[in-house]
Amino acid sequence: MARFQHHSRFPKEKHKKRYLFPHVCFSCRKSFKKPSSDTPRSCPQCSGHLVQLSRKFSVPKSSDRVQWQKVEFLVKHGFFFYSVYELRERGTYYRVAYPDTLHEAREFVIKYRQ
Numbered sequence: 001m002a003r004f005q006h007h008s009r010f011p012k013e014k015h016k017k018r019y020l021f022p023h024v025c026f027s028c029r030k031s032f033k034k035p036s037s038d039t040p041r042s043c044p045q046c047s048g049h050l051v052q053l054s055r056k057f058s059v060p061k062s063s064d065r066v067q068w069q070k071v072e073f074l075v076k077h078g079f080f081f082y083s084v085y086e087l088r089e090r091g092t093y094y095r096v097a098y099p100d101t102l103h104e105a106r107e108f109v110i111k112y113r114q
Contacts, residue, residue: 022057023050024075029068031059057081070102077109084112 020033025043032050034041041050053075060067074081085093096112099105 022053026072029062054081070105073105
């Protein structure tokens with residue numbers, strides 16, 4: 001008889017789906033919560049490319065085109081809504097808030113590009 005292994009030794013699906021991340025589609029202007037994955041995902045509505053963002057990302061309304069343009073601009077320049085820190089006096093780091101407008105986003109990208 002084969003060696004028996006208890007069912008607790010095998011990973012469960014719910015452990016893989018423990019944390020859901022927002023995946024956004026810029027053509028539909030929608031967000032879908034999905035588990036993290038290394039394989040590229042496609043949008044269930046338009047079959048476009050989905051981009052995984054940080055769990056801190058707050059989704060704008062789909063009718064708010066200006067905010068979606070800002071989000072797309074930041075993502076194209078490498079900001080996926082993870083925390084950005086700035087070194088200030090006495091060698092301490094402070095978290096920087098993400099910009100509210102597209103104009104502020106342009107300045108944000110120039111300042112924190114590295």
